[in-house]
Amino acid sequence: MLKKCLENVRKNSPLIHNITNYVTVNDCANILLACGASPIMADDINEVEEITSICNGLNINIGTLNSRTINSMHKAGWMANRLSHAVLLDPVGVGASELRTRTAVELVKNIKFDVIRGNISEIKTLANGSGSTRGVDADIRDSITEENLTEYVKFAKQLSKNMDAIIAISGVIDIVADSKDAYVIYNGHKIMSKITGSGCMLSAFTTAYLAANKDNKLMATVAAFCAMGVAGEIAQKRMSELDGNASFRNYLIDAIYNMTGEQLEAMAKYEKR
Numbered sequence: 571m572l573k574k575c576l577e578n579v580r581k582n583s584p585l586i587h588n589i590t591n592y593v594t595v596n597d598c599a600n601i602l603l604a605c606g607a608s609p610i611m612a613d614d615i616n617e618v619e620e621i622t623s624i625c626n627g628l629n630i631n632i633g634t635l636n637s638r639t640i641n642s643m644h645k646a647g648w649m650a651n652r653l654s655h656a657v658l659l660d661p662v663g664v665g666a667s668e669l670r671t672r673t674a675v676e677l678v679k680n681i682k683f684d685v686i687r688g689n690i691s692e693i694k695t696l697a698n699g700s701g702s703t704r705g706v707d708a709d710i711r712d713s714i715t716e717e718n719l720t721e722y723v724k725f726a727k728q729l730s731k732n733m734d735a736i737i738a739i740s741g742v743i744d745i746v747a748d749s750k751d752a753y754v755i756y757n758g759h760k761i762m763s764k765i766t767g768s769g770c771m772l773s774a775f776t777t778a779y780l781a782a783n784k785d786n787k788l789m790a791t792v793a794a795f796c797a798m799g800v801a802g803e804i805a806q807k808r809m810s811e812l813d814g815n816a817s818f819r820n821y822l823i824d825a826i827y828n829m830t831g832e833q834l835e836a837m838a839k840y841e842k843r
């Protein structure tokens with residue numbers, strides 16, 4: 571199943587429209603190329619509908635939100651919904667400012683997202699429609715652990731029902747849930763939180779998996795999360811003495827570029843909950 575999802579991305583080579591932040595935009599473009607998809611970044615209000623129309627999926631990331639792009643996000647989302655394209659929201663830093671929280675809540679209200687992907691602090695804030703986060707990184711106190719896993723799985727399923735979207739939470743342990751089923755993913759390495767953009771890359775990458783696997787969006791999301799975690803493990807093993815987070819970032823993209831379906835099946839660590 572995971573293998574098939576990965577291979578469908580290479581076979582279909584989906585074109586992904588990204589309205590994303592200027593911090594990690596290049597990493598998002600490269601991870602899409604690495605997995606066999608194609609990126610296009612476009613956020614001007616006068617072209618977003620046209621751009622989305624020629625694409626297969628839309629990735630909306632509010633990382634460096636500004637008043638100009640908010641309208642573009644709504645317009646692109648509306649068109650993507652009309653054309654039944656895969657649509658994903660990454661509510662980066664929701665809770666860090668009133669503008670982010672209000673924008674994320676409005677987007678969820680007006681656009682049908684297939685997947686909402688964030689770290690646990692972002693997803694909790696979005697669920698409450700208010701709250702405060704420290705910034706773009708998850709608060710350590712929110713961490714998903716073996717002790718609170720059952721509770722968080724229940725939370726993710728309920729939120730999926732409320733928001734009519736797959737809820738995909740990343741962290742030490744990842745949870746991917748719709749209203750009925752949840753999968754818990756144990757892949758990854760702690761150094762992934764030492765580069766900016768592992769989450770943004772995961773969102774762009776997941777949008778490609780959704781666009782290429784429209785008949786099973788839950789498993790497409792699980793496959794994307796497993797693949798990113800596996801890539802993190804492979805990249806970390808490749809690091810030598812003088813390597814730091816910059817090399818790791820490159821190794822991570824390389825690992826996605828070279829990943830085979832067999833390797834993904836062999837290394838993926840996930841279970842249904």
Ligand SMILES: Nc1ncnc2c1ncn2[C@@H]1O[C@H](COP(=O)(O)OP(=O)(O)OP(=O)(O)O)[C@@H](O)[C@H]1O
Pocket residue numbers: 662688689690706707708740741742743744757758759760761762763765766767768769770771772795798799802
């Ligand atoms: N401590 C960890 N152990 C294992 N995997 C991790 C760890 N921290 C993050 N990851 C992995 O890193 C990827 C990104 O998740 P993370 O929760 O850090 O996203 P994020 O906070 O949105 O990142 P960013 O905003 O910097 O782009 C996921 O694949 C996740 O599984």
Ligand SMILES: Cc1ncsc1CCO
Pocket residue numbers: 591593594633634662706766767769770
């Ligand atoms: C650091 C940062 N600030 C806004 S977006 C972003 C990238 C990680 O989410």
Ligand SMILES: [Mg+2]
Pocket residue numbers: 662663688689706769770
């Ligand atoms: Mg993030």
